Amino acid sequence: MNRIVRKFINEAILDGKQAVVVGTGKSGLAAARLLDVLGARVRVVDRDESVTEAKLGPLAGKAELVVGPHEKGHFADADVIVLSPGVPVRKLAPVLEGVPARNVVSELEFASWFIEAPILAVTGSNGKTTTTTLISEILEKAGRRVFTGGNIGVPLCEYLLDMEPAEIIVLEVSSFQLQNCLRFKPHVGLFLNFSANHLDYHADLDEYLDAKLHLFSRMGPEDIALLHESLHPLLDGRSFTEAHIEWFGPTNRFEAPHLLGEHNRSNVEAAWQAVKRFGVSEEQAAEAIRDFRPLPHRIEPVAERNGVLYVNDSKATTLDAAEAAVHAFERPVRILMGGVWKGGDVAKFAEGIKGRVAAVGLFGGSREILEPELARHFSVTWDETLTEAVRRQAGLAAPGDVVLLSPATSSFDQYHNMAERGADFKRAVEGLHD
Structure with missing residues (x-):
């Protein structure tokens, strides 16, 4: 515990102050623990009604837990409100009416x-x-x-x-x-x-x-x-x-x-x-x-089978990231894309990968956004799951090709996170027969 934290404790700067932490992810719970150590009264609020006291860990029974839709009363008495990273402040605006903006900060701040x-x-x-x-x-x-x-x-x-x-x-x-x-x-x-x-x-x-x-x-x-x-x-x-x-x-x-x-x-x-x-x-x-070696799910070579290189770039959740991944290879690329759309210019993306992409294999969500433009320039297929898309592209690939998972979307249509999506890609590649 550092000098400034001890100063807050010794001088009782936050003693008895009401703190509200929004969200029960890692950052929110860490902020709640720190506020408790500093002497604040801690209320943790989360829209997810399935969250229980057990989620609070050492603060269970000590911090107040409120679940369900946010209400003005949850925040009206707050001296400081700490937001977890995934909580958009604009969506909280109706319940934060009258709360000074300086009282609302991120965990990082x-x-x-x-x-x-x-x-x-x-x-x-x-x-x-x-x-x-x-x-x-x-x-x-x-x-x-x-x-x-x-x-x-x-x-x-x-x-x-x-x-x-x-x-x-x-x-x-x-x-x-x-x-x-x-x-x-x-x-x-x-x-x-x-x-x-x-x-x-x-x-x-x-x-x-x-x-x-x-x-x-x-x-x-x-x-x-x-x-x-x-x-x-x-x-x-x-x-x-x-x-x-x-x-x-x-x-x-x-x-x-x-x-x-x-x-x-x-x-x-x-x-x-x-x-x-x-x-x-x-x-x-x-x-x-x-x-230095690349981190998992970031242009990560998985295997080479029959002269075809399989690469996991599940972390590419934007069109720009996917385009950068395509340009990392001098070999023809069969790119696997799909998931929850986060925005971007598909026409510009298509222009940026011309001459480098042999085919586009779509899977899961965002087909209606990606396919109309990409089909104007490339051979495009769609499969419901990533495993099916991997198998299809493996069957079509020629020696020297790259089958690249670089989805340009978030993973939340079929997966909990991008790491789970990347792991599924690896399993699909391991399941291919030479």
């Missing part, structure tokens, strides 16, 4: 009040987890003591409660987390790219971009904003930070044999530009980058 170590934060529509993990591996191999978390792994509130202090805090941050940040301030902020995404959560692209830019809004001239060169049209002439701005793009500076595609050359360069601010040498970075 709340935890950041207690952080003393410099923060290195990574955002973007695609590639956040790979880049964040690569940054942490470089720093750790260079001998730095690092905490890695935020939108991946361990919530920041949990770090404050249960982990040894780190020299550097490396965070993946999503638009969900950033939208309700007021004072969150990294020393280095990294914006990898921007494309249509999460339009099932945000009202529109402008709201989505504004949320991303919250990352930089409290940074000062002593801080560094690293921005991908593709963001020039969006950000040139726009006042969004007082940080020192530097731009980056793909380079061949480092050998990264396990990270395929131009987008990963950008991610590698971004990681280098970030870590060198913390005293890492180019030689130290090069060694870590050379050894």
